[in-house]
Amino acid sequence: MREEEAGTPASAARSGKISVLIADDHPMVRQGLRVFLELQPDIEVVGEAADGAQAARLAQELRPDVVLLDLVMPGTDGVTAIELMAEAAVDSRVLIVTSFGEHRTVVPAIRAGARGYVSKEVEPSALAAAIRAVAAGHVLLGPEVAAALMSGNASQTAENGxxxxxxxxxxxxxxxxxxxxxxxxxxxxxxxxxxxxxxxxxxxxxxxxxxxxxxxxxxxxxxxxxxxxxx
Known part of the structure; x- marks a missing residue:
């Protein structure tokens, strides 16, 4: 994908919709997500990225409300992309979209700053609902991930008295x-x-x-x- 094709200009006027950047290394996944999301009256896809480095770059340029981010990508992975966004003071809320449901793959991303995660197998309507929830400031965590985070929190709290x-x-x-x-x-x-x-x-x-x-x-x-x- 050429850089100029990756997303709309940062100066493009917002329409009042939830702006979304899609980051996934599979073109068919990006296309499928774009086609579905463009059917939503309150969601606007403003760009696509094929790897974590490009996702961080475009997030800084486009400042979308939500970044749909795959965790496993060639080169710069999803967790590193989140860290790069944080370093660049990008306020976009990151929603992990992954085919890996085990909390071991998701917890590092949540610790890095992601606001939640959904499976790639999730129903389209549930994905749209998750985007809206994250855009509104909610944190979306499954019970296993929440338990893993709280377990780390509890042990750290005990250590610190x-x-x-x-x-x-x-x-x-x-x-x-x-x-x-x-x-x-x-x-x-x-x-x-x-x-x-x-x-x-x-x-x-x-x-x-x-x-x-x-x-x-x-x-x-x-x-x-x-x-x-x-x-």
Whole structure:
């Protein structure tokens, strides 16, 4: 695929639809996803990538709402692509689309920043629903993946001596709530009327107090303790 064919220009006007970048090394898969998604009235495919490096490049250029990302691709794989997007401060929400259902292949991607995953065998209507959910800020995790993440979270918390009450400040609890809702640092800064630098400081403090390594684990911690509080 030539670079100019990979996606629409970054300056193209948004139509109010959910913009999607498809990243998969199989042309037939990309074509199938595009054909189906273009039938959805609220979803717009803005580009395609054939490998992880191109996906990261186009995500930075096009700034789509959602990146549909295959994990196993030649050259730069899906996890590395997510890391490259994070380094470039790309706010796009990544939804893993993979034929590998085992949590061992998905957990590293979630830890790197992906917002969820679906199988390539999923019903088309369920895929569209997943895209809408991720675009709205939700995190989509199956029970096995959630359990694996929480297991790592629990062991890390025990090592750091952090209990169920980490003594977060009121502002840190606001930040944690927004993290659990899938909000980016930029979105949190807007919601709280503070700078992104201030948000980053709060996020770092929250992660340290919770004894977790990343935002996904922090979100899972918040959800778990909210559920326990409602019991």
């Amino acid at each position: 952090v209990g169920s009450d980490p003594q977060l400040t009121a502002r840190e609890r606001e930040v944690l709530d927004l993290i659990a809702r899938g909000r980016s640092n930029r979105e949190i800064a807007r919601a709280l009327t503070v700078s992104e630098k201030t948000v980053k400081t709060h996020v770092s403090s929250v992660l340290m107090k919770l004894g977790v390594a990343d935002r996904t684990q922090a979100a899972l911690w918040a959800v778990r303790h909210a559920e326990h509080g409602n019991e």
